[in-house]
Amino acid sequence: MDTTRMNRRRALKLMGAAGAGTLLAACGFPAFAGRSSPGRVAIVGGGFGGATAAKYIKRFAPSVDVMLVEPRERFYTCPFTNLYLGGMRDFESLGHDYRELRDRYGVRVIHAMAEDVDVPGRRLILAGGETVSWDRLILSPGIDFRWGELEGYDRAASEKAPHAWKAGSQTHLLRRQLEEMEDGGTFILVAPDDPFRCPPGPYERVSMVANYFKNHKPRSKVLLLDAKDNFSKQGLFMEGWRENYGDMIEWVGRSGDGRVIRVDADALEVETEFGEIHRASVLNVVPPQKAGFIADRAGVADESGWVPVNPRTFESRQVNGVYVIGDATQAAPMPKSGFVANTQAKVTARAVIADLAGDAPPEPHWVNTCYSVIAPDWGITVAGVYEVHDGELREVPGSGGVSPMDASPDFRRREARFAEAWYAAIAEDTWGTRPAV
Amino acid sequence: MKSYGGKTCGSRKARILGLSGCVAFACVIVAALASSGPEVSEDGDLLAERAEVIAQSCAACHGTGGRLDTAIPSLAGQPAAVLSAQLLAFKRDQMPGATVMPRLARGYSDEELEAVANYFASLTPDADE
Numbered sequence: 234m235d236t237t238r239m240n241r242r243r244a245l246k247l248m249g250a251a252g253a254g255t256l257l258a259a260c261g262f263p264a265f266a267g268r269s270s271p272g273r274v275a276i277v278g279g280g281f282g283g284a285t286a287a288k289y290i291k292r293f294a295p296s297v298d299v300m301l302v303e304p305r306e307r308f309y310t311c312p313f314t315n316l317y318l319g320g321m322r323d324f325e326s327l328g329h330d331y332r333e334l335r336d337r338y339g340v341r342v343i344h345a346m347a348e349d350v351d352v353p354g355r356r357l358i359l360a361g362g363e364t365v366s367w368d369r370l371i372l373s374p375g376i377d378f379r380w381g382e383l384e385g386y387d388r389a390a391s392e393k394a395p396h397a398w399k400a401g402s403q404t405h406l407l408r409r410q411l412e413e414m415e416d417g418g419t420f421i422l423v424a425p426d427d428p429f430r431c432p433p434g435p436y437e438r439v440s441m442v443a444n445y446f447k448n449h450k451p452r453s454k455v456l457l458l459d460a461k462d463n464f465s466k467q468g469l470f471m472e473g474w475r476e477n478y479g480d481m482i483e484w485v486g487r488s489g490d491g492r493v494i495r496v497d498a499d500a501l502e503v504e505t506e507f508g509e510i511h512r513a514s515v516l517n518v519v520p521p522q523k524a525g526f527i528a529d530r531a532g533v534a535d536e537s538g539w540v541p542v543n544p545r546t547f548e549s550r551q552v553n554g555v556y557v558i559g560d561a562t563q564a565a566p567m568p569k570s571g572f573v574a575n576t577q578a579k580v581t582a583r584a585v586i587a588d589l590a591g592d593a594p595p596e597p598h599w600v601n602t603c604y605s606v607i608a609p610d611w612g613i614t615v616a617g618v619y620e621v622h623d624g625e626l627r628e629v630p631g632s633g634g635v636s637p638m639d640a641s642p643d644f645r646r647r648e649a650r651f652a653e654a655w656y657a658a659i660a661e662d663t664w665g666t667r668p669a670v
Numbered sequence: 671m672k673s674y675g676g677k678t679c680g681s682r683k684a685r686i687l688g689l690s691g692c693v694a695f696a697c698v699i700v701a702a703l704a705s706s707g708p709e710v711s712e713d714g715d716l717l718a719e720r721a722e723v724i725a726q727s728c729a730a731c732h733g734t735g736g737r738l739d740t741a742i743p744s745l746a747g748q749p750a751a752v753l754s755a756q757l758l759a760f761k762r763d764q765m766p767g768a769t770v771m772p773r774l775a776r777g778y779s780d781e782e783l784e785a786v787a788n789y790f791a792s793l794t795p796d797a798d799e
Contacts, residue, residue, distance in 0.1 A: 288734075289726070572730050575730050576726075576727045576730060579723075579726040579727070580723070583723070595719055595720075595723055596720065596723065597723070598720075598723050598724055598727065599727065600727035600728075600730070600774065600777075602730070602731065602770055602774070614769065614770045616770050616773045616774055617777075618774060618776075618777025618778070629776075629777040629778075631776050631777070632773060632774065632776045632777030632778075633773050633774075633776075633777065634773045636769065636770075643767075644767070644769065647741075647767075647769055648769050648770075650741045651731075651741055651742055651769060651770070653740075653741070654731070654740040654741040654742040655730070655731050655742065657738065657740055658729070658730060658731050658732060658733045658738050658740065658742060659730045659731070661733050661734060661738055662729040662730055662733060662734045668738070668740065
């Protein structure tokens, strides 16, 4: 990109425009002078990615028409459902609505399911046949499950052996099963191979189940059967499990025959690669995943099931004018986290506004911080700072990393407090939810 | 450096116009601080834009505009010199007891951290209310 020329153009705008347009243009936002609306942006999905994109487009360029399509009037986050399962958090505290986006930022919120994308016609087709026209489309569809890829695990099986990997009825089902389980039972979690939503999620999940057992069913066991030999924050999780739960949690990696190849949801049994059968009292299966189905309808997903994107803007590599953010994308080394979706949304908001004005996007920059709560006073983190280098996404050398091993109890306690503060902040930044004091 | 902060940036007019902060003012100041000539001003322009792009990521823990005050402190309207000294100390592992911030601060040049400090200093704590 010819930054010098771009800045000269900005400088010309600065001289030629007036008022807010001047100031915006001076720092990279086009003035959109004399036009009623510089364009229409439709966004599919009201989670961390989509809601943030809607809000920040309106913050950066209020005259852009923004339409957010999300079926739910109240959105429950996947992050912190583990704390609900562990007895640390009320489920309602994980719910967020769209009033602030609508009333304060002027986002048109449409509570409907987006069923199809008409790319040549630049229209979104909603359940019921209504359409939404757009100049640019942002998809933040999250994940769908590859039902049946793990033998025996389909949608019907998930009613007996829940995944609880999307917040809602599945989360309640798992909580109810834990409550109904007898003390002395075995909770089994089946963890998938990479890539999947929330890499530390399965390990926080078993931590929080162990926290519930420790308080209510102390003779019970937790078994984590894993398709991988390595996982996020592994040393820190294992240290935290030992310190907080003794030998209650057992983790079996792939080379220890931890990879599950078949599920029998009726019998609550799973079979591993080398033929061992494990029987659970409560069985939690996190199945293989792919981008949310609307990505397929838009033609942006590739044969991997995920969405390849232009790293500078997160515009689809396959379909011009369609941007994709969040868990659905191939954005390694960035993880599929709510934090990353939020930060990607802001970069893409700027890129879409620049694109509508015919400008080059600003140099992108992303951050991630994933808090995991192992026990009420035991939090850990992984963090990263990301950039584009030679056309590829990468972690900025020297940045990022995980909490130190063997840190003091005070350090772990503070990261647990900061985890709660992080949740309050990202909920405010994404949906405008005011923290309950 | 303090002359551009506070009231002007947080004015009702700026809010109505949809300015998320007062980057523009930071642009002007950073440019003014640079030695001379139009090419250098463009560098200042870019640095201020860069600071706003970086700062928008801070919101996921510090709230929109760095205005949420919880166990994680708010940033908006803090003195630039204080913010800048803290960010540089995080980067150099000179903040005893720090948790995640050193790992994040190491992702930036000193110049970027100072520009981010200036950006948050230029915001008023309640400008979004």
